[in-house]
Amino acid sequence: xxxxxxLDSQVPVFEEAPVELRCNYSSSVSVYLFWYVQYxxxxxxxxxxxxxxxxxxxxxxxxxxxxxKSQTSFHLRKPSVxxxxxxxxxxxxxxxxxxxxxxxxxxxxQVQP
Amino acid sequence: DxxxxxxxxxxxxxxxxxxxxxCDPISEHNRLYxxxxxxxxxxxxxxxxxxxxxxxxxxLLSDRFSAERPKGSFSTLEIQRTEQGDSAMYLCASxxxxxxxxxxxxxxxxxxxxx
Numbered sequence: 001x002x003x004x005x006x007l008d009s010q011v012p013v014f015e016e017a018p019v020e021l022r023c024n025y026s027s028s029v030s031v032y033l034f035w036y037v038q039y040x041x042x043x044x045x046x047x048x049x050x051x052x053x054x055x056x057x058x059x060x061x062x063x064x065x066x067x068x069k070s071q072t073s074f075h076l077r078k079p080s081v082x083x084x085x086x087x088x089x090x091x092x093x094x095x096x097x098x099x100x101x102x103x104x105x106x107x108x109x110q111v112q113p
Numbered sequence: 114d115x116x117x118x119x120x121x122x123x124x125x126x127x128x129x130x131x132x133x134x135x136c137d138p139i140s141e142h143n144r145l146y147x148x149x150x151x152x153x154x155x156x157x158x159x160x161x162x163x164x165x166x167x168x169x170x171x172x173l174l175s176d177r178f179s180a181e182r183p184k185g186s187f188s189t190l191e192i193q194r195t196e197q198g199d200s201a202m203y204l205c206a207s208x209x210x211x212x213x214x215x216x217x218x219x220x221x222x223x224x225x226x227x228x
Contacts, residue, residue: 032215041221043117043222044206044219045219046216046218090156092155100146100158100161100169101156102158104155105153106155
C-alpha cells in the first residue's frame with residue numbers, strides 16, 4: 001500500500017518570499033510523484049510530475065520539486081511567491097503498475113502582502 | 114472546452130434522498146476515476162473504469178454508492194439514501210489511453226450537501 005504525508009497543513013508566507021511545501025511518501029515499489037494545485041471551488045490542476053531521470057523537476061508557475069529516493073521525499077519549492085499562488089497544494093503518488101493516484105491531505109499556502 | 118465536465122456543480126438534498134452525478138471525460142480518454150474530497154482533506158479514491166469495465170472499487174464505496182459507465186464514455190455516480198456524512202466534493206478525472214504515468218485530468222467537481 002502507498003501513502004503520502006504532507007507535513008504542514010498551512011504555510012503562511014509573505015509575497016516575494018521563498019516557500020517549500022513538504023511531502024513524504026511510503027511505497028514498497030517504484031513510484032511516480034505529482035504535485036497538484038487546487039484553487040477555491042475548482043478542480044485539481046497538475047503543477048509538475050516526476051517519472052524518472054533528473055531528480056529536479058520544473059513545473060508551471062515557477063514551481064519546482066526535488067525527488068529524494070533515500071529520504072522518500074518530494075518537496076515543492078518556489079523562490080518567490082505571488083498573491084495568486086494562494087491555494088491548496090496536494091502531493092500524490094502512483095506506483096508504476098497501479099492505476100489510481102493516492103493523495104496527501106494537502107497544504108494550504110497563504111501568501112500575504 | 115474539451116476538459117472533464119461534471120454536473121451538477123452543486124446539489125443540496127435532504128437525508129434519505131437519492132442523488133446522481135454525471136461526468137463527461139476528455140474525449141478518447143478510456144480511463145475514468147471518481148474521488149471524494151471532504152473539507153480539509155485530500156481526494157480519496159472511490160472507483161475506476163477502463164472503458165465500460167469497473168476495475169477497482171475502494172472500501173469507501175459502500176453499497177449505497179453505485180457507479181456506471183455504460184458505453185465507455187460518460188459516467189454516473191449514484192448515492193442512495195444519502196446521509197449527512199456523504200456531504201463532500203465528488204471529483205471525476207480521466208486519463209489518456211496511452212498514458213503510463215498515472216497523470217489524471219480533473220473536472221471541477223460536484224459539491225453535495227446533505228441536510
